[in-house]
Amino acid sequence: MILLLQLVLVGIMGILALYVGRHFSFTWNRVLGDQRFPYMGFGDFELPTVTILVPAHNEEAVIAGSLMALLELDYPADRCLIVPVNDRSRDRTREIIDGIAKEHPGRIRPFHRETGRPGKAAALRDITPALASEVIIVFDADYLPVPGLLRNLVAPFCDPEVGAVMGRVVPMNVSRNLLTRMLDLERSGGYQVDQQARMNLGLIPQYGGTVGGVRRSALEEIGGWDDSILAEDTDVTFRLYMKGWSVVYQNGCECYEEVPETWKVRERQIMRWAKGHNHVMFRQLGNLLRSRMLPFWKKLDGALLLGIYMLSPVTILGWVIAVFLFYANHNHLTSSAVALFSILAFSSVGNFALFFEIGAAVHLDGYRNRVRLLPLGLIYFLVSLFSVSRAICAQLLIDFPTRRKLVWHKTARYRPRGAS
Amino acid sequence: MESAKSIEERIFDPQRSIHGVARSPRDLAGAMLAPLILDSLIVGFAGPLLGLWRVIFQAALSWVRLEAEVRMETFRFIPAWKVEMPCIDLLAGSPTAYQWAWILYGLGLAWLVTRLIPETWMPLRYGIRFLCVVQLTSVVFFACWPGRFPYGVGDFVRTQVYTGFTFLLLLPPVYGMSYFILDFSLSRKLTLLLLAVAYTAVAAPVQIVTCAILTHFGSLALIPLFYLAFGPLVYVSWMVAFYSWGVSWRPRRAAT
Numbered sequence: 001m002i003l004l005l006q007l008v009l010v011g012i013m014g015i016l017a018l019y020v021g022r023h024f025s026f027t028w029n030r031v032l033g034d035q036r037f038p039y040m041g042f043g044d045f046e047l048p049t050v051t052i053l054v055p056a057h058n059e060e061a062v063i064a065g066s067l068m069a070l071l072e073l074d075y076p077a078d079r080c081l082i083v084p085v086n087d088r089s090r091d092r093t094r095e096i097i098d099g100i101a102k103e104h105p106g107r108i109r110p111f112h113r114e115t116g117r118p119g120k121a122a123a124l125r126d127i128t129p130a131l132a133s134e135v136i137i138v139f140d141a142d143y144l145p146v147p148g149l150l151r152n153l154v155a156p157f158c159d160p161e162v163g164a165v166m167g168r169v170v171p172m173n174v175s176r177n178l179l180t181r182m183l184d185l186e187r188s189g190g191y192q193v194d195q196q197a198r199m200n201l202g203l204i205p206q207y208g209g210t211v212g213g214v215r216r217s218a219l220e221e222i223g224g225w226d227d228s229i230l231a232e233d234t235d236v237t238f239r240l241y242m243k244g245w246s247v248v249y250q251n252g253c254e255c256y257e258e259v260p261e262t263w264k265v266r267e268r269q270i271m272r273w274a275k276g277h278n279h280v281m282f283r284q285l286g287n288l289l290r291s292r293m294l295p296f297w298k299k300l301d302g303a304l305l306l307g308i309y310m311l312s313p314v315t316i317l318g319w320v321i322a323v324f325l326f327y328a329n330h331n332h333l334t335s336s337a338v339a340l341f342s343i344l345a346f347s348s349v350g351n352f353a354l355f356f357e358i359g360a361a362v363h364l365d366g367y368r369n370r371v372r373l374l375p376l377g378l379i380y381f382l383v384s385l386f387s388v389s390r391a392i393c394a395q396l397l398i399d400f401p402t403r404r405k406l407v408w409h410k411t412a413r414y415r416p417r418g419a420s
Numbered sequence: 421m422e423s424a425k426s427i428e429e430r431i432f433d434p435q436r437s438i439h440g441v442a443r444s445p446r447d448l449a450g451a452m453l454a455p456l457i458l459d460s461l462i463v464g465f466a467g468p469l470l471g472l473w474r475v476i477f478q479a480a481l482s483w484v485r486l487e488a489e490v491r492m493e494t495f496r497f498i499p500a501w502k503v504e505m506p507c508i509d510l511l512a513g514s515p516t517a518y519q520w521a522w523i524l525y526g527l528g529l530a531w532l533v534t535r536l537i538p539e540t541w542m543p544l545r546y547g548i549r550f551l552c553v554v555q556l557t558s559v560v561f562f563a564c565w566p567g568r569f570p571y572g573v574g575d576f577v578r579t580q581v582y583t584g585f586t587f588l589l590l591l592p593p594v595y596g597m598s599y600f601i602l603d604f605s606l607s608r609k610l611t612l613l614l615l616a617v618a619y620t621a622v623a624a625p626v627q628i629v630t631c632a633i634l635t636h637f638g639s640l641a642l643i644p645l646f647y648l649a650f651g652p653l654v655y656v657s658w659m660v661a662f663y664s665w666g667v668s669w670r671p672r673r674a675a676t
Contacts, residue, residue, distance in 0.1 A: 024597060031441045031601050032448075040438075069424040144424035168437070172427050177540075192436070252437035256427045263542035323554070323648060327561055327570075355660050356598040359667045363602050364439040374664035378657055379543035382550060 026197035059141035121232035137213035163218035163245025167253030189358035205249035209233030231276030271391035312388035451600035455592030474506035515639035584624035
């Protein structure tokens with residue numbers, strides 16, 4: 001029994017060490033390696049026709065701002081159509097959308113959805129067949145794109161092998177409180193280092209469901225949006241890769257979002273992400289590993305990416321085993337110390353980004369003061385660790401056995417209601 | 421409401437998407453050699469360093485007027501290397517019923533307090549509950565198997581000294597891989613590394629002897645909490661704190 005637990009603990013340490021190595025590699029690559037920006041500065045190409053989808057469910061606080069920012073995009077009006085997808089809103093969202101559409105005829109075509117399966121994926125699935133453009137760009141309703149964003153975002157689609165593109169998400173309400181500052185650190189690490197490194201190394205940069213887009217023909221080839229999945233972005237990413245398409249990350253394409261300002265909202269958000277991401281993992285991991293379209297390193301990175309949220313319950317399991325061995329195993333106190341040290345050393349650094357990654361990202365971004373908050377990541381990490389583990393336990397023990405449908409809950413908005 | 425343009429002007433730096441770190445052979449050599457040299461120094465001066473830890477143990481014990489022997493034990497750190505590490509012969513017993521009850525009441529009170537912590541302080545709530553759960557394992561163990569706790573204060577100190585010294589050796593290569601690759605002058609990098617090592621060299625034994633003394637007065641029931649929650653976790657926190665402080669310093673030159 002003791003031996004079995006020790007073997008499991010060693011296995012867990014091995015998994016954590018693999019992720020440590022992965023994130024160290026990304027940091028080194030981003031800081032020291034050759035950077036890939038293959039589509040930067042593309043100016044002389046025929047701009048594809050674009051439909052910008054803005055899924056909106058009860059977004060009266062923010063939808064006007066988003067639509068106005070989209071109308072300011074530097075993109076030929078005859079090649080760009082904005083389609084706000086009003087998904088069963090019960091507030092003034094519909095009224096606001098219709099009002100703005102009326103003021104800008106031909107630029108905005110509202111799509112109002114009153115019935116059907118709830119959720120962003122279902123809304124996207126419903127509207128997509130009606131679209132004729134070459135490229136579909138998706139923005140969440142609270143996002144504020146800057147005028148030059150769209151041209152840079154669609155540039156990779158001049159490469160016929162590109163199936164999807166993703167830009168960088170930057171919090172705009174960073175200064176609000178400690179949580180928003182910590183989330184900004186997390187976003188920095190995730191985009192400035194993690195995504196860019198994966199782009200550099202030819203691994204799996206991910207389409208993130210917003211500030212990104214998909215080639216319509218590629219989407220059709222993989223069967224469209226899957227409305228049974230919460231994390232439709234992760235799902236599309238992997239299905240595209242397995243069909244031979246590539247996903248491009250554009251680090252310079254920044255768009256601004258609101259991050260959660262309260263811990264409760266943050267908890268719900270990360271629990272939703274964990275469940276959705278894991279759902280894709282259970283569906284696609286086997287397909288990914290069997291895929292003949294992808295080389296070994298892409299499969300490995302894809303598998304590690306899919307398993308990223310499982311690290312939380314695995315870490316807790318490691319702690320529990322280490323505690324048990326501590327009480328039961330007199331002669332192996334030292335080995336337990338080392339094991340626990342390894343687990344805690346990784347565990348102290350964040351949900352799925354080593355603090356080195358975040359530190360390097362913030363160094364590259366130039367935010368010298370904010371990086372001093374990094375030690376607080378330990379406590380911040382505890383919230384993520386237990387929230388994610390709780391969500392995954394509920395998913396495995398309740399959702400899957402009872403086939404409970406995963407329900408999408410929108411993140412709270414903080415802009416004053418009615419602001420435009 | 422702030423417009424996208426205004427936000428862009430406030431946040432966006434067009435160069436940061438392509439920022440890298442100018443690297444020279446000297447920088448890379450520094451990243452590899454400096455940690456190696458410092459580790460060699462730590463190994464070379466392990467005797468005096470651990471002797472300092474012994475002095476710190478003795479000073480702390482005499483400050484609280486505890487008569488306990490601090491002796492040096494030979495420890496095979498790696499197969500080829502024996503090190504003399506300080507160990508404290510301090511007695512601590514299993515918790516009495518009174519102590520056990522007080523620990524349990526304290527846990528209950530702490531858990532109740534977490535329910536009163538406002539949502540703004542949610543991480544504190546999780547942190548306290550984490551510590552409560554760790555301590556609860558000890559309460560349960562001593563309730564069910566009171567005489568079978570396999571460790572004494574000496575074992576605890578021995579392990580913590582080993583862990584602390586291991587951590588001290590790990591600091592230079594970890595900083596070499598993470599901080600030395602960033603765009604700071606070599607002098608700043610060395611300064612940060614030396615400060616972190618010096619701090620750990622002093623703070624680790626202080627932490628160890630403090631936990632040992634508290635265990636002596638509070639019973640063996642406190643060892644799990646000190647070992648599981650206040651050992652390596654604290655060391656890593658220091659490492660992160662120094663690292664983040666170092667990253668906040670002014671970089672050497674404009675990045676390319």
